[in-house]
Amino acid sequence: MMENMPLLQLPVLLSPYTDELLSSWISRHATFxxxxxxxxxxxxxxxxxxxxxxxxHVSEDQAVRxxxxxxxxxxxxxxxxxIDVPKSSHRLLAARPTQYCTRCSPDGPEPAPILRSQLSGWRITCPLCGDLLRAENGREVPSPFGQYRLAARRGEKLLDDEAERGNRTWTSPVEIARLLLMRRVIWPLPREHELWRYRVLGAIIPDLDEVVAAGQVNLPTPAKPILPLQLRPALLAGVAIVERAGPEMLRMLREHMMGDNKVRFSDAAENMIAQAGELRASGQMQLI
Structure with a gap:
């Protein structure tokens, strides 16, 4: 019956911060x-x-209420x-804040406001001011992938365009990111307890294997491709490199795999390549 009751505006309303997350705004009202x-x-x-x-997951009716x-x-x-972020990009949304901007993240009494960008697992820069984000633990750890800075910024833009505006080029940047986090094989084969370290991304960003080994970092699975902030530029750069190189690079990368993993990679890659071909053909037809 509550759904049919007229809704009353709250007597005291708190102003939302720029880019504040809805749940954060609700929580601040709840505290008040x-x-x-x-x-x-x-x-x-x-x-x-x-x-x-x-x-x-708020419907139009719920949003109005x-x-x-x-x-x-x-x-x-x-x-x-x-709500309007494509489902595929939801894989890159963190469940809790993983980063913040020292300039734009507001200070204040608990609960501290949470900005959308703090959950955006594809971001390395603040969408409001452009500054580099800092890990939520407050430690300023420089990325070991500084030489890939420009490519990483382009990868960030590709993923942001898909998530926030629904725009993509020949394929989904999120799907590229997922493929790059699949495991690859190297020769000679490493010891079994070291197999987890090697991902397809390392075939594009050679520094990755050494950095992961030195830090004993557990890289995420393709199902939830959110890397720690200091490692994220590597994945973003990898996405940009593959996107710019085009479909043939996916076929090249599958040669770094074997067994069932190679089959899964090939199936996903060929599906992406086929969709890219259909998109290109459709664009050409529109020009006729």
């Missing part, structure tokens, strides 16, 4: 009104099971979420 964040959200959307769901309670336009509220 001394209630749990989920209680605050369910005051408007009783059917929602978690505050994080408000960032990812929330916007009414918080006295903002539904379009503005949607921009505080990841």
């Amino acid at each position: 009104y001394a209630v749990p964040p989920l209680v605050m959200l369910r005051h408007c959307l009783p059917e929602v099971r978690s505050v994080r769901a408000a960032d990812l 929330l916007a009414s309670m918080f006295a903002i336009e539904p379009a503005v509220l949607r921009r505080m979420t990841f």
Whole structure:
């Protein structure tokens, strides 16, 4: 019955910060009104099971109801979420803040506001000021991949264009990133306990293998391709290099694999190449 009750605007409203995440804004209101964040959200959307769901899975009707309670336009509220981010790019959304901008991340009483960019696992720079982001733990660790800076910035833009604007070139940058994090083989074969270290990305960014070994870093799986901030430029640069080289580079990279892994890589790569061909043919037809 609560869905049919008229929604009342909150008597006191807190202004959202630029780029603030909707769940963060809700949590700050909850603190002000001394209630749990989920209680605050369910005051408007009783059917929602978690505050994080408000960032990812709000329908148009739910967005209108929330916007009414918080006295903002539904379009503005949607921009505080990841609702319009393609599902494929959701793999690059962190569950909690992994980075922040020393210039743009607001200070204040708990709970500290959380910006959308703090969960964007494809970013190495702040979308507001362009400064390099810093890891959430506050430690300033320089990336060992500084020589790939320009390519990394281009890879960041490719992934950002796909996530935030739905734009891509001949294929999905997210899918390229996933392929680059699949395991590869090297010769002579390493010892079994070292196999985890070698990824397809290392065939493009040779420094990666040594950096991973030295830091004993557990690289993520292709299912959730979010690298630690200091290693992220390597993946972004790899995405940019493959995107610029074109489909044939995917065929070249599969030669670094074997067995079932090679079959999975080949199937995914050929599907991407076929879609690129269809896209190119469609574009040519439009020119006729």
